[in-house]
Amino acid sequence: EVYETRLQRFNERIMAMVGYASDDSVCRSKRLMHYFGQQKTKNCGQCDVCLRKTESGLRHYEVENIRQSVLEALQEGPQDFSKLMAHLDEPEEKTLEVLRYLCDTQQIAWKDFKYEKI
Secondary structure (H helix, E strand, O other), X not given: OHHHHHHHHHHHHHHHHHXXXXXXXXXXXXXXXXXXXXXXXXXXXXXXXXXXXXXXXXXXXXXXXXXXXXXXXXXXXXXXXXXXXXXXXXXXXXXXXXXXXXXXXXXXXXXXXXXXXO
C-alpha cells in the first residue's frame, strides 16, 4: 500500500512537470505557484508564455490582467465605458481591445450602452 501511494505521488509529480514544459497557455510562474498551493496569483509578465504576443498586438499577460480587472469591476453590476475606465488603471486603447475580445467570446455583454457580466 505504501509503495502504491509513493508510485501515485511520483506519477502526479511527473505529470505536473510534463504539463509545465508542454502547456504554453498558462503563465509558468502561475503554474508553479498553483502547484505549491497558492490559488490567487497573477501572471508574471516575464516568462515565454506571458511575453508571447496575441493577434491584437497585446501581450498575453496584458490581456489576462485587463480581463481580470474588467471582470472584477463588473462584479458591482453593469457599467458604462467611462465608469469602467475609472476602475481600471490601463490605457484606453488596450482596454477597448480586451473589451471587444470579451464581448466576442461572450464573457461579457454590451447592453443598453453598458458592459455587464454574463
